[in-house]
Amino acid sequence: MPQRESAAQRIQELTALIHHHDFRYYVLDDPEVSDAAYDALFRELQDLEKQHPDLRQSDSPSHRVGGQALSQFTKISHRVPMLSLANALTEEEFQEFDQRVHRFLDRPVGDILEYYVELKFDGLSVNLTYENGSLSHAATRGDGETGEDVTHNVRTIRSVPLKLRTQTPPQLIEVRGEVILPIEDFEKLNRQQEEAGQKTFSNPRNAAAGSLRQLDSNVTASRPLTIFCYGMGYVSDLKLKTMAEYQDQLAEWGFPVGEFRRVCRGVNEVLKFYREIQERRSDLPFEIDGIVVKLNRLIELDQAGYIARSPRGMIAFKYPPRQETTVIEDIVVQVGRTGALTPVAHVTPVRIGGAIVKRATLHNQDEIDRKDIRIGDRVVIQRAGDVIPEVVKVITDVRTGREKKFQLPKTCPVCGSLVVRKEDEAVTRCVSRNCIAQLKERIRHLASLDALNIEGLGDKIVEQLVDAGLVKNYADLFTLTFEQIIDLEGFAERSTQKLLDAIQRAKTPELDRLIYGLGIRHVGEKTAKSLARHFGEIEKLMVANESDYENIHEVGVEISKSLLHFLSDPQTIRELRHLLHHVHPRKPKVPRAEGGLRLSGKTVVITGTLPTLSRSDATRLIEENGGKTSSSVSKKTTFVLAGEEAGSKLEKAKDLGVEVLSEGQFLKLIEN
Ligand code: IVH
Numbered sequence: 001m002p003q004r005e006s007a008a009q010r011i012q013e014l015t016a017l018i019h020h021h022d023f024r025y026y027v028l029d030d031p032e033v034s035d036a037a038y039d040a041l042f043r044e045l046q047d048l049e050k051q052h053p054d055l056r057q058s059d060s061p062s063h064r065v066g067g068q069a070l071s072q073f074t075k076i077s078h079r080v081p082m083l084s085l086a087n088a089l090t091e092e093e094f095q096e097f098d099q100r101v102h103r104f105l106d107r108p109v110g111d112i113l114e115y116y117v118e119l120k121f122d123g124l125s126v127n128l129t130y131e132n133g134s135l136s137h138a139a140t141r142g143d144g145e146t147g148e149d150v151t152h153n154v155r156t157i158r159s160v161p162l163k164l165r166t167q168t169p170p171q172l173i174e175v176r177g178e179v180i181l182p183i184e185d186f187e188k189l190n191r192q193q194e195e196a197g198q199k200t201f202s203n204p205r206n207a208a209a210g211s212l213r214q215l216d217s218n219v220t221a222s223r224p225l226t227i228f229c230y231g232m233g234y235v236s237d238l239k240l241k242t243m244a245e246y247q248d249q250l251a252e253w254g255f256p257v258g259e260f261r262r263v264c265r266g267v268n269e270v271l272k273f274y275r276e277i278q279e280r281r282s283d284l285p286f287e288i289d290g291i292v293v294k295l296n297r298l299i300e301l302d303q304a305g306y307i308a309r310s311p312r313g314m315i316a317f318k319y320p321p322r323q324e325t326t327v328i329e330d331i332v333v334q335v336g337r338t339g340a341l342t343p344v345a346h347v348t349p350v351r352i353g354g355a356i357v358k359r360a361t362l363h364n365q366d367e368i369d370r371k372d373i374r375i376g377d378r379v380v381i382q383r384a385g386d387v388i389p390e391v392v393k394v395i396t397d398v399r400t401g402r403e404k405k406f407q408l409p410k411t412c413p414v415c416g417s418l419v420v421r422k423e424d425e426a427v428t429r430c431v432s433r434n435c436i437a438q439l440k441e442r443i444r445h446l447a448s449l450d451a452l453n454i455e456g457l458g459d460k461i462v463e464q465l466v467d468a469g470l471v472k473n474y475a476d477l478f479t480l481t482f483e484q485i486i487d488l489e490g491f492a493e494r495s496t497q498k499l500l501d502a503i504q505r506a507k508t509p510e511l512d513r514l515i516y517g518l519g520i521r522h523v524g525e526k527t528a529k530s531l532a533r534h535f536g537e538i539e540k541l542m543v544a545n546e547s548d549y550e551n552i553h554e555v556g557v558e559i560s561k562s563l564l565h566f567l568s569d570p571q572t573i574r575e576l577r578h579l580l581h582h583v584h585p586r587k588p589k590v591p592r593a594e595g596g597l598r599l600s601g602k603t604v605v606i607t608g609t610l611p612t613l614s615r616s617d618a619t620r621l622i623e624e625n626g627g628k629t630s631s632s633v634s635k636k637t638t639f640v641l642a643g644e645e646a647g648s649k650l651e652k653a654k655d656l657g658v659e660v661l662s663e664g665q666f667l668k669l670i671e672n
Pocket of ligand 1: 121124310
């Protein structure tokens, strides 16, 4: 046999063998060969691929060890949106959920519904796309419609199948799962980070997210991430009837689905599972924050419909936050972006779930007084998900009398200006416009991921830039020179140029990101989007008045007041004008139409495959034109946007006499 042909054949054999051993080791936790034997196979494959680079397949296990770093992430639209879940925090709330589901399904109270239950893994959700059985793309959840392309990183996760274990894969399928970092690995990683003088992670979920969102897949490959898969998005040609069947199918294809999952009949069986898992929670090697309960029959799930962005037939049944006791060693005051003074307790480090807690927020003076929290007190603290830990109560029985009461200072601990507490507010603020602490936070916020996303401009660098007097306002960021940056500690030529490039890229942001980045009180991402859409240009926002704001859905009295306050301050206006010399926001794609937006107040249901638009593009166009999308057809639906293979929704629209538009008709409708 010619050498090339035999190499091709051996590569195929090795690929299949390594996939098989990965599955045994990482999914079944039941290896068949020794590590040394496995390594030998791996090296043989790598050598052959080096000799014949063109024979390396996209699903080759050699992709698992990382590769060339990317310069930035690209976006990927999910074919079917990634929704979220409503929560039940108590057993009563769960019972109410069950009753609600009965009503939506039109079933008598006494009927027993079948639920599929499994763990709620606390990690980062991803969407894996398999084309003809091979992993072709992997994306983060993002906003549910569009996420970031992390294919290069996900390939390095050993428990993610690069190829489905079947001879007859579906043509196209999206698999949803949660990427997690086991607790032990998280602790090891933090120890390594600390030794290397790098930033540590506050909990396993953040560590998983940080590890997956790496431009350099070699970094991801060095982190022992794993995955649990819990669902599917788009699926071509697969006809199953229940959630349990779906999960079994995933398991058969080689996906880890977790061992704790079952079908429960009625509320009581679910409660039993909930309590059983609660008992075992602290023994699990990874973090969970609850269980997920799903109507098992897909037909019922569909019938129950959706509310906001969540299926009505599913719920996250959460466990109460974990609590521990510790001692308050000190109370330190932090100054935030808007000048708010936040007292923070430094506590004796204590492990709660997967994280070591060293600090807890005390919110404000009223909270300290109400709970009578003193320095030296033994306290109960709790941590729920990503929220900053907080003090629940003081254990007063063990007080010695040496505890010290705490009072917020009368002046800003950073700039020394007087602080003010308005009568109707709980927050005390430093009102100086020149407070360095506020400036640092403002710059951090402007540079953050959801604002201008200046990569590499982390907390430490902002600190250095402000302390060195190089950045005194927003605009200064954009006039930084090579010489100024390279002089800072820790910078070399390459890192300096990298930062300058990132700053350069941030000069043409989308308008809503800039508005959000200004850090106006109460203006979050969503409001910033509405403002951008409404005004179209920053200049128009800057000269708007109260009655202009009133016309915008989502802008209430509080936001309106805050905008007026922000935009009537002469120094802010001056700084903003300076910033706009350097930063030129891009206009939102669809400009404002006369007399309001075309689809204001309208509800649209999308169904089937559209000829040119993806689901998320169509949703974006509808939203940009002021409309809303819904996933179920009712009398309130304005029209159904239908494409190929539109099924029951199209039927229902016809039954209810709801208008049906094709993509062409829809595009005409929103044309300017
Ligand atoms: S089902 C409609 N099952 O929780 C969304 N989600 O709060 C279907 N999650 O974004 C989600 N474990 O990232 C489902 N067993 C599980 C899960 C799970 C973790 C995450 C997932 C989702 C979030 C919703």
